[in-house]
Amino acid sequence: MYLFGTSPCAARLQGQALIDSLLKELPKAKDDTNNVKVLNALSYAYVNIDPAQGIKYGQSALDMAEKLDWKKGIAIANGMVGVNNMSRSDYPKALEYALKSLKINEALGDKKAVAGNYGNIANIYNNQENYNSALDYYSKALKIFEELGSKEGIAITLGNIGNTYNNLNNYDKNLEYSMRALKIAEEVNNKHGMASDLGNISSAYASLHNYPKALEYGLRAIKMFEDLGNKNDLIANLGNIGACYLAMARDSIVAQPPNEKKESLRLALDYLNRAVSLAKEIGDLDYLQTYSLHLSEAQKETGDYAGALESYQQYVIMHDSVFGSANKIKIIELERKREQDVKNLVLAKKHDERIFFMTGIALLLLVILFVLRNYNLQKRSNKLLAGEKKRSDDLLLNILPVEVADELKEKGTAAAKYFENVTVMFTDFVGFTKAGEKMTPQQLVDELHSCFKAFDEIIRKHKIEKIKTVGDAYLAVCGLPIANAKHATAMVNAAREIASFMTERRKKLGEKTFEVRIGIHSGNVVAGIVGVIKFSYDIWGDTVNTAARMEEKSEAGRVNISQTTYDLVKDEFECTYRGEIEAKNKGVLKMYFVG
DSSP: OOOOOOOOOOOOOHHHHHHHHHHHHHHGOTTTHHHHHHHHHHHTTEEEEHHHHHHHHHHHHHHHHHHOOOOHHHHHHHHHHHHHHHHTTOHHHHHHHHHHHHHHHHHHHHHHHHHHHHHHHHHHHTTTHHHHHHHHHHHHHHHHHHHTTOHHHHHHHHHHHHHHHHHHTTTTHHHHHHHHHHHHHTTTOOOHHHHHHHHHHHHHHTTOOOOOHHHHHHHHHHHHHHHHHHHHOHHHOHHHHHHHHHHHHHTTTTOOHHHHHHHHHHHHHHHHHHHHHHHHHHHHHHHHHHHHHHHHHHHHHOOOHHHHHHHHHHHHHHHHHHHHHHHHHHHHHHHHHHHHHHHHHHHHHHHHHHHHHHHTTTTHHHHHHHHHHHHHHHHHHHHHHHHHHHHHHHHHHHHHHHHHHHHHHHSSSSEEEEEEEEEEEEEEEHHHHHHTTTSOHHHHHHHHHHHHHHHHHHHHHHOOEEEEEETTEEEEEEEEOOOOTHHHHHHHHHHHHHHHHHHHHHHHHHHGGGEEEEEEEEEEEEEEESSSSSOOOEEEEEHHHHHHHHTOOOTTTOOOOOHHHHHHTTTTTEEEEEEEEEEEETTEEEEEEEO
């Protein structure tokens, strides 16, 4: 998807080279429109590299343009802040600034800029998966670009429309618009546009099972992105070609001969390994997550089960990292904003104090103004800080129990603690690997998410603490960090609800979902925070190990409990004694099924 923006040096330089050039120009620019232009160009250059920096330079451009009352500069600066917010997935902010830019450009009668605004608004809707609104705004942009005869704008818009149809799984429409975009991009020699259109076309052909055409266009895209030095788009196209070769090998319609299938799998591994390696090099977690999963599938097809497991584990780690990093970044940014608000308040007060002491004649008036202004400023700041604090606290509570989060905020650390009376539950899906073979990777992840989301809601209702998920396993504990005399009862009730939920889901979806196996044991544990980076709250002890053994010896759709747990709940639930059963590393244990 292309962005519509203003970058004066984009035709000559790209990426860091462009940024370095603009940073050299910035000190030379006076506080005039030229300064605004350089700041706006810097903002645009940072869109795909560091959008937080892009917002910083865009806001500086906006402040300068407003000071000069330069409407055109204000419109461009709003647009730059908008596209950078879109790049960091803050779509409400992105839309807010894009609409401000549109309003000014409409008042100025700048049709080309208005078309660019329409295009960027469409991009925002596209990212939000509001494809109908995206197509509506792309159509508005295309109409203006065609009236102006702007081939560059027409090509960009056609390519974006093709991308939107691809998201709608309308691959024929994608081909129609992307082919038109490619033809015009070739006419104006827009190499980046050509490469992106080639990649779009390749993706459409792959979805239509026309693999020779998909490879033809995809390999051309890879060559162009290599020449351009565009690593981000290069990763996407390497990964897509790898996925294409994998699809060829697995496609029952194509049914390749054994030697051709072997060669397709070899090429799939080659391209996917290159994509994963390059994603690691530039630290792109999203691409690393996506193509590690594809690589795992390719390795499984070749019989490299050890490699497949390693790649899948990397996918799981990256999946957690993407969401964990997003939360961490939000917390850090909120804290920084709070600190800056405090600094701004202090600076404002010092400024007022200087005015107070420098003024003689209007001393009384200035004192009154100072008090009123300081009061209002303090009131606004307190309100802002309270809101930001609540948001950062909410994010922290999504990671840690409230008591642990409070201790961490107060002391900077949270000590590990011993809890004597708790109940631990493990769940696992029966035949998860086999079930996963009947689903696409996305279907597998989506179904895991749906099941675990339901589990989360059930344990929250029973005031149980979720600890973590590991692959298809789910770990929770009741009785900490706040003691609960009925910890075993609450856990058994939750387990029965989970088992009932999965049984009903299995009736509806059949082999498109899983069967759950649940184990419970009561005893004592140690709980605390693990690590410094991406820290997590975890539990340890023999109770955890025994609960895991209860789960291993359970059966599909059943809740298996230990003797200790049975003694705590026998008067509240009907239980069936299973006898003494051998458990790994635990010897013989008495077990019961909860009725």
